[in-house]
Amino acid sequence: MDFDPDEKRIEGTQEVIIKNTEMVELTELYFHLYPNAFKTPDAAPFPKTEFASAYPDGFSPGYINIKKVTGVSGPLEYEVEDTILKVVLDKPLKPQQQIKLTLEFTEVIPPSYGRFGYGQNTYNIANWYPILAVYDENGWNKDPYYAVGDPFYSDVGLYEVKIKAPKEYTIAAGGSLSDKKQDGAYNIWTFKTGLVRDFAWVAGSKFQTASDMVDGVKITSFYMKEDAVYGKKALEYAKKAIKFYSEYFAKYPYKEYTVAASDFYIGGMEYPNLVMIGRQFYNDGDLLEYVVVHETAHQWWVRPCGQQRSEGALVG
Known part of the structure; x- marks a missing residue:
């Protein structure tokens, strides 16, 4: 993943291994695209009375664009509606089977003093990547990014995250730093986690x-x-x-x-x-x-x- 603070952008490639632990076949998968909640002032996940505090320098949109979704056999069809990504599988995922997907995306970081955004000193990057929605007894949980409270309901997983950032930047992250190496004017930070619900x-x-x-x-x-x-x-x-x-x-x-x-x-x-x-x-x-x-x-x-x-x- 490439972090560009000058352009306020992230270019990412995500590989995810998903196991169907349910008793039903899954023909499609759903992911949360929480950065899309920052596209417009009306959708931004802040109470209206706190909008000036959330955007002290004025509103500018943030969002995530999905460029490509690939399975083992090649590209997969997908649809994006607001903060939800629907991926159509080329064949059903049966109980106890697993699948590997690769998602390519680019995103713009908004000038928000919240969980996803930047201010004068820091970039806060949370709820930022395509996050697999939970499938449970109620089916797929596709709740939006609410302005009040915690809408985040996630399965646990193991993460390995590589962040390429300008070398003058320091990264504080979940998990443990397993490697850091210089690549020209950049450093590549590698973090690994135990079983966690998300990575920020x-x-x-x-x-x-x-x-x-x-x-x-x-x-x-x-x-x-x-x-x-x-x-x-x-x-x-x-x-x-x-x-x-x-x-x-x-x-x-x-x-x-x-x-x-x-x-x-x-x-x-x-x-x-x-x-x-x-x-x-x-x-x-x-x-x-x-x-x-x-x-x-x-x-x-x-x-x-x-x-x-x-x-x-x-x-x-």
Whole structure:
């Protein structure tokens, strides 16, 4: 995957292996295309009262274009309707069989201070690739990208993600960094995960980092140079939270955990192995602690009923 911050674009190729664990044959597959929710002001997944905060520099569209879908035997027919991609299989996928698909896409990153977008310091890249919809007792779950709460319902999977980015950029991501190599003016970052529900990352050209270990887990805080004092406090808050929750909930199941300062007006948002923390909190130790500890808890528990507000902060 190629990340071009100057053009605000991503060029990606995704290979996905899908196993039919249901008791019925599948003749088509559905994927969520969440970036298409950012195409128009009316569709953008933000409450209208918060639109100015989500787009402080004004609205510009973001979206994903599917260029090609290929199966083992060649190109497959597909249709795109808003945030849903329908792929028609050339033959039914029977129970317990698996299929490998290759999806080629390009996307434009919007100037949004949300889960998918960019600000003055960071690119927040979440819910960004074609995500297989869940098939369950209700059939295919094709919920749109709601403005309030979490519409994301995903199966778990193993991810290996390669990100080619200009070498002045640092990538904070879910999973573990397994390789980083230079390719001219670029670096190629390779991340691998355990079983997770999705994969998110944050890119910035001004990031500094601080890391430490707690109970066998490597914890890393990404922050801006001018926020170093609070960036290191964020690390300490995350360490204490991981240790506490590992004792009271269950042992943290992954080897790494990342806290990334972000241009993120909502406050904080959790993803597997990674949380985004709004940079506006890196000047208040008490509030920063609250948001980091809250988001860390979501590594175990997903909120049942959307977002909540506290002390002026909107946290996921």
